[in-house]
Amino acid sequence: MTKNVSLIASGLVxxxxxxxxxxxxxxxxxxxxxxxxxxxxxxxxEAQGPDDVIDEFIKKIKQGPSAFAKVKHLEITENxxxxxxxxxxxxx
Numbered sequence: 151m152t153k154n155v156s157l158i159a160s161g162l163v164x165x166x167x168x169x170x171x172x173x174x175x176x177x178x179x180x181x182x183x184x185x186x187x188x189x190x191x192x193x194x195x196e197a198q199g200p201d202d203v204i205d206e207f208i209k210k211i212k213q214g215p216s217a218f219a220k221v222k223h224l225e226i227t228e229n230x231x232x233x234x235x236x237x238x239x240x241x242x
Contacts (some may be wrong), residue, residue, distance in 0.1 A: 153204045154229040157211060160187075161222030168193055169240045171216035181207050182235035186242050191240040198235055 164187050172185045174197060181204065183197040197207055198215070214221050 151201050152198060152232055153201045154183075154196070154198040154232050155204055155208070156227045156229060157197065157208065159193045159195065159211060159221050159223075159224040160191070162218070162220040163193045164191055166218035167216040168214075168219045171219065172211065173240050174240050175207065175210050175215045176238035179203055179207055179210075183233075183236050184235075184239050184241050186240070196229075196233070196235075197238075198233060220231075 169185045169187065172193075176183065176197065180198065181197050181199040183193045183195065185193060188194055195211065197204060199207065208224070208226060212221055212224050
C-alpha cells in the first residue's frame with residue numbers, strides 16, 4: 151500500500167543542508183513529495199511511497215539527513231489523501 155505523511159522537523163534543521171539532504175534520501179529511496187523551510191525555524195516534509203519505504207524514510211529523517219542537522223522533534227501525521235507527486239522537490 152502507498153502511504154502519504156506530513157512531517158514537521160524541529161531542532162537544528164535550517165541552514166545545515168537539511169532540505170537538500172532530505173531530497174537526496176528521498177531520491178535514493180524513490181519517495182516522492184516536497185520539503186520546505188517554515189518561517190518558525192521548522193522544516194515541513196510531505197512524503198509519499200510504499201508503507202515500508204516511508205517508515206524507513208521517517209527513521210532516516212529522525213536521525214538527521216545531513217551531518218550537521220539535529221532533529222529534536224519530528225511531528226508525524228498520516229494523510230488519507232494521496233497526491234499526484236512525480237518526484238521529490240525542494241520548495242523555496
